[in-house]
Amino acid sequence: MRITHPSAAERGVQVETTNAPVLAGETFLGTERGASGPSLRAKVPVRADDGGVVGMVAVGVLESSIAEDRDHALAGLLPWGIGALIVATLASSALTAAVERRFRRADAVAAENAQMSRTTAALREQSHEFGTRLHVIHGLVSRGDAAAALDYIEDVVPVRSAGGGSAGGEPVAEATMHAVRAELLDLGAQAEFDLALQGDLDEGAVSVVTNLCRNAAEAGATRVRCVLLDEEGRLRGAVEDDGPGIDPRVAGRIFGQGFSTKDDRTGFGRGYGLDLVRRTVTSRGGTVEVGPSPLGGARFAFEMERV
Template structure:
């Protein structure tokens, strides 16, 4: 199963991700606004340059027209030039076209009442033979205008002025902006979505790395604690070895009782009788489980069957002891809270083909939907235990049992017990039976004991 991040990381993930997304949104928003402002400035500069160049080109073209050059200064110049000025203004898309004489008197103007009057802005630059491009406030309002001289025979005889209202430039800029805004917003949203996706991926990666780092630190501290316990356990074994070596059996038993609350099989006559012919390892495992159950008022029943004790002793090796110890330990834990109602029933059956170990309990049982998962390493339905503030890894025992059973040609089957709890049946084929199955031995092959 996928290992979930620690609770602290899960609790911090939401606020941390929201904060990260908020920061990214702010950055993207700032970038969008900055981009929009830059675009506005670029567009504004570009429009003004284009407008200035356009008004200058129109004014120069107008000032060079032969009809304009010939008419300026004549008594009926307005009759000839006004239609030309109106046509140029309309075709060039400018707001006004004004032609003056050499004194700055208007010959043409969009407003008839203004014709024949002195221009409202200084005409000296153009009358002096120079070109002027810039913004001035005239009779029609602020305009970006170009003023150029009208030459005839090398003499300035008038001026041609072409202008575009600043309001028209602003409207043009606004149109340009609305063309750019959707692209800026689209790019910003895309950037935000991409940033959120990257944040999600990096957040998960961070969770994995943080969980791995925390787990590594936990394992390191747990290893240190286990080394201390191992050292202490080794010292106790040395004490026990010394007591047994000097034949102080009673002192050794008292020393063991001082370390953990255990008692001999004599405390349960029925169990002692049932295990009279059982292998020493079976007796030791079940005696310890019985003592643990007695602390809570529970009971342990055992039935050990085998046609030949020597065969049973031979088959019940270290792996078999590990399997039985884990199954009995799990069953004992399952019924401890039941007190006097807690019952564990153990049956060990030996035959030339192998071992069959069945453990029943009166505990809560294992739901059918979890029976396939409960043997996975790391999966556990039990509450997490701690040692010196460190979480103790769970979900190891049943996975080990299944692995050992399968390595010995058997399996582990989980079902419902008649006692109301769970039933665990582990089968281990004997070495002779496994060789016989491969056709390399003449040893008896009664077949694998079925669960």
């Protein structure tokens, strides 16, 4: 029976979620849907003086609260992104390095303010995504596509703008390829692209492509190939690699939040890239599948609506 709860109506009633492992003495950390909605939760047993379990304590953070914190953090970082564009066109590489240090300090502050380890891991994944976006913005500015860079920023976080659109081509797609190649080189992998697009990539498509390519390189691949094409108003793509592949025993769980087969050397948690891919694709009426690759590793194929 629940002894205390933020909502008075929930006090004194039977707990809805499954708690047998906790009452058996185990610690639980994961996602559940409770009386207040989906949340990240931690549960620990309460023991009597003789060591027997007599109850449990559960704490949690609503997923809606995490999403609100994420959106607030991105909005707060937007002025820095615009400042980075100006600095990239007018200043030297030394000033660019100083701006990047500011972003790293902002990430550190976000991590220090996190109240739970799972919340910290989620914020770390958002920081990684923001770094990818900066790579794309840098690529656009390096090409001289200032208008396309502004369009891309407005696609990430809508802002008031008096400017027009891009001058043609697929500048975001090209900047994304540049960013992915640079990031994968740091991880010891080569990236290949085969694009047949009828328009540029939007923010959701950039997130899917970058996360799948990064996941392949982090898994140990040395060659990563990405294919994208437009077909009847839908974006279809595949990312395949020559890495170790996916163990069939865990194939059904790899898209779950927090699940990862890679070692976490950072201490902040892993297993959020593929979960982000799944949520992005399904939110746009699409699907994502995993299977063996002709290159010898894993192949992730997806399709979703164009926006």
